[in-house]
Amino acid sequence: MTAIPDDERCYDVVIVGAGFAGGILAKELVSEGHSVLILEAGEDHGKTWETYRSYLDQYYLSLAKTPNSPYPNLPTLPSPSVLDITAVRGTEPDTNGYFVQRGPLPFGSNYLMAYGGTSLHWLGTSLRMMPADFEMQSRFGLGVDWPFKYDDLKKDYERAEWEIGVSADAVEQTPKALGIKTSGPKDSNDYFAKDYDYPMHSIPSSYVDEFFARADGMAIEVGEDASDTVHLKVSRTPQGRNSTPRSPKNGQGIPVGDEVRKQFQPRGATGPFAYMGQRCEGNSSCIPICPIQAKYNAMKTLEDANHIGKSLMETITQAIASKVELDENGRVSGITYKKYPFPGVPQYELRRARGKHYVLAGGAVENVTLALASGICKSSDELGRNLMDHPYMMTWGAAPEPVGPFRGPGSTSSYANFRDGGFRDKTAAFRLEIGNWGWNFAAGSPNSDVARLVEQENLYGSALRDKLYHDVQRQVRLGTLVEQLPRSTNRITIDPAYRTPMGEYRPVISYDLDDYSRAGLAAAYEACVRIFQRLGIKNHTAYSPSDAGYFTYEGKGYTFFGAGHLVGTHRIGTHKSNSVTNDQMRSWDHDNLWLVGAGSMPTIATSNPTLTLSAMVYRAARAITAAVREGGAK
C-alpha cells in the first residue's frame, strides 16, 4: 500500500461513530480532560436549522415514510432500508439492499449512518432491563449470564436517563407496579435507588391508552403453569422526549449516580433554535423525524461535548473508518479512514487517525464489519455472532368507538406484564406496545384508507369524509416485541464479493427465529386476540405467506418485522473464550481497543436496548479514563 498520510494530531481517544454511544462517551471523556476525535461516516444533518428543515421537507415529500426516508441515502454510504426486505428464497443470498441476506429469514432492521446516528429516527422508548435479564442462564438455563448484575448498572442507568432526558415516574416503573410477576422474588425491591427519580414527569397517556386500560385486571395465562397467569395492566412507557421537569422534593435535589442534581433543564433543538422542542408538542412523526427535536437525539450530547471540550473535541464527518491497524504487539496503532468531500460521489482521500485508545461505536453491525475487515478480535470466535433483535409482530383491529389515533408520540404505553415470569424457561418474554398511530405501520393508513374507500368502496364527498372518520378513528394496533436468545448461527460475516461503491464490506447476515422466540410470538398473538375479544375490537390482522417475514409455529402463520434493535454481536463476558470484550468493553485481544454499543449486550430481553447501551457507555468511559491516565498499560 502507498503511504497513508497520518493526521497531525494524536488524540487520547479516537471514537468511530457519532450516535448515542459515541456521543455520550465523547462527552464523558472531554469532561475528564481527555482529547477526543470522532470519525463519523455520515453527513452532519443538524449543523444548521436549514439542513434539518430540509430533511423534514424530504419527509413530507416521501411516498413511503420509512425511518430513513427524510435522510439522504448516499451511494457512498448506503444504509439499510426497510423497503429492501424481501423473503430469502433458495440458496442464493438476497442482495436487494445494503444487507446481503442469507436467511433463512430476512433480518428486517435498519439504522442510520449520519451525525447523530440512529437517534435521529428512534422512537425514544427508554426502558431499563429487568434483574432476570442479566441472569438468563442461571435462572432459566438459557442463553448466557451477564458478567455483572442489574444492581451493578443501576447508577449508570440513572446517568443515562438524565443524559437522554427520560420522562417517567419511578413509582410507576418498578416491576411490581408494571404488573410483572418477576421470576425472582426480590426483583422489584430497590429497583430504583432510594430518592431517585426520572428527570421529567411521565408523558401523558394517550386516549388510545385509556381505551386499552379498560381491559386492566383481565387474567391471561402464559405457559403451562397456573401461577404464571398475569393480570393485564396498561402502563406508561419511559420516553426520551421532553415533558415537564420534576422539581426535587423540598429543594433537596435528586441523587443521580454519585451526585445530587438540581432540576433538569430540558434541551431543545440543536443549533440556533434551542428554544424549540423544549417540550413534546405532539407532532406524531417521532419516527422518522421530530420536527422540533423535543425527542432526544445524540446531536444534543455531541453539542455538549463540543461545548465542554472546546479544543479537546474534534469531529470529522464524511469520514468512513475503513481499517483498524495493529502494531507488532497487537495494539492498535491507527485507524485509516476514507474522507469523501462530496456526499454521493465515491471519491475519497485515505487518511490515518491516531490516538492512545480507540473505540468502535458504530453500532452492532458496523462495528463488526469494520473489525472483521481489519482481522481483529478473533480469539473468541464470537465476533459477529449472537445477533439479536426484537422480532416485531403487529396485531391490529377496529375498536367499537372512536379512540383518537394519529395524535402524539408513536407509543406512550404498553402492557409490560409479560416482560418476565416463570414461563420464561420455555416461552420468550415480550412486551405489547400500544400504538398511537392507527394502522400507519400495519397498513399504511390513513392514505391506504383513502385509496380503499375511493377506489373500491366508490365513495366520494361527505360520505367519504364521514367514512374516513368512522374507520380511521377506530384503528388500534398492538406491537409485540419478543426477546431472542443469543445463537451463534445468527451472525454477521463479510465476503469480498459484496462491497459498497466506496469499497467497504457490506454486512452479510444469517438470521432465524428459534422456537423459543416463536413460542413467545404465538403466546403474544393469543394475548392480543384475548384483549381484542375483551374490548370488542374487530380483528383485522392479516399475515400472508407472501410476506417477507412470514413464519410458522405449531401450524399457524405469523409475520414479523425488525425493530431496529441490533444487539449482541460483540458481547461482553468473563473470559476471552466466551466474549469479545471484558465487562468494561475493552477488547480481550487488543489492549487499547474498546467496543461499545448494543453489540456489547449478551442478551436482549424485552427492553429497547438504547438506554442499556447508553448506561454501559458510562462504565466503559470510567475504564477508558483510567486507562488513559495509566498511560495505556493494562
Place this chain on the structure above:
Amino acid sequence: MTTHDDTIAYDAFLTVSAALTGYNAAELQATGCAAEYWHHVQQVLPEDILKKFLSPAPRLGKKDDDKIIRESYLPDRCLGPVARSLIQLWYTGQWVPLPQEWRENYGASRFDVVKIISTRAYKEGLVWDAIGAHPQGAKQQGFGAWSLEPPKQRGQADDRNS
C-alpha cells in the same frame, strides 16, 4: 395573466372538486393548494377531456350532485378514473396515476406519475381533517393533546357542501 375563460375554468375546477371531496370551495381554497392542483390537472389531462370533466360544473352545488356524480363521473370510463385521482389528490396531496388502459385510450402525459405535489400538499391533505387528526410531522396540537377525547365527527350542520 389570467383570462376570463381561465377564471371560469378554475372556478369550475373548484366546484367539481368541492362536489367530489365534500369540502366546499372556500375550504379547498384555504388549503392554498388549489392553484397547484389546477395546474397539475391541466398538465395531465388533454384539453378536451379537461373540458368534459368540468362541463357539469354549472349544474353542481344545487340539488342533484349525487345524481350527477354517480351518473356522469364515477362510472364513466374516461371521467371516472380522473375523478378518483382528483379526490385522492385533495385528500392526500399525492397524485395517483391514471390506469394504463386510460392512458392508452385518452392519451398519456409525462406528468401523470405518482408524486406528492409539494410539502404544502402533504400538510394540507384533507384526510387529516377528515380523520380528526393533524398531518404527521406538522400542525402539532400541543403537549398532551393526545390525551383528550377525539374530536367529534363533523355533523350535518357543519356540512356546508350538501
